[in-house]
Amino acid sequence: MKTAIIYYSYSGKTKKYCENMAAELSADILEVQTVKRKCFLSNLFTECPKALQQQPTDILPIDLDLSGYEKIILAAPMWAGFPAPPFNNMVAMLPKGKQVEIYIVSASGETDPIKKEKVIVLTEETGSKVIKYTDICGADIK
Numbered sequence: 001m002k003t004a005i006i007y008y009s010y011s012g013k014t015k016k017y018c019e020n021m022a023a024e025l026s027a028d029i030l031e032v033q034t035v036k037r038k039c040f041l042s043n044l045f046t047e048c049p050k051a052l053q054q055q056p057t058d059i060l061p062i063d064l065d066l067s068g069y070e071k072i073i074l075a076a077p078m079w080a081g082f083p084a085p086p087f088n089n090m091v092a093m094l095p096k097g098k099q100v101e102i103y104i105v106s107a108s109g110e111t112d113p114i115k116k117e118k119v120i121v122l123t124e125e126t127g128s129k130v131i132k133y134t135d136i137c138g139a140d141i142k
């Protein structure tokens with residue numbers, strides 16, 4: 001199954017996890033980057049509210065046509081209990097009718113069930129199907 005991995009990582013844990021997964025699955029991999037790399041406090045005050053509202057943020061242009069992939073893996077760190085805002089940019093890029101797996105890397109290693117459901121609903125509004133949602137504890141990524 002042709003698979004694409006699209007991820008955002010602020011401090012490198014999600015990046016490492018995705019690079020390992022891409023090697024295992026022989027998948028194509030794409031890093032989404034924000035226009036500006038903000039400091040922790042700036043992320044806390046300007047990006048965490050976007051995460052809470054499941055809003056996108058300003059990212060650099062992406063040059064990848066996802067239509068040729070059957071499975072698309074989305075991965076991002078958890079911010080304020082939700083995926084970091086670039087995850088919402090990734091969701092907006094999804095073509096219809098894809099199988100989607102979601103990987104969320106966090107300090108706790110656990111998404112609140114209500115928030116998890118909201119993330120799945122947002123993703124499936126694009127016409128794709130979430131077939132897997134996996135929580136990963138950042139400390140476990142070597």
Ligand SMILES: Cc1cc2nc3c(=O)[nH]c(=O)nc-3n(C[C@H](O)[C@H](O)[C@H](O)COP(=O)(O)O)c2cc1C
Binds near residue numbers: 008014043082137138
């Ligand atoms: C702005 C910000 C908010 C965060 N919010 C949470 C949170 O709500 N829950 C949690 O478990 N971890 C939270 N974390 C920790 C990250 O999810 C964790 O360090 C993750 O492994 C980072 O992945 P990365 O290295 O790919 O950026 C937060 C980190 C940042 C920078």
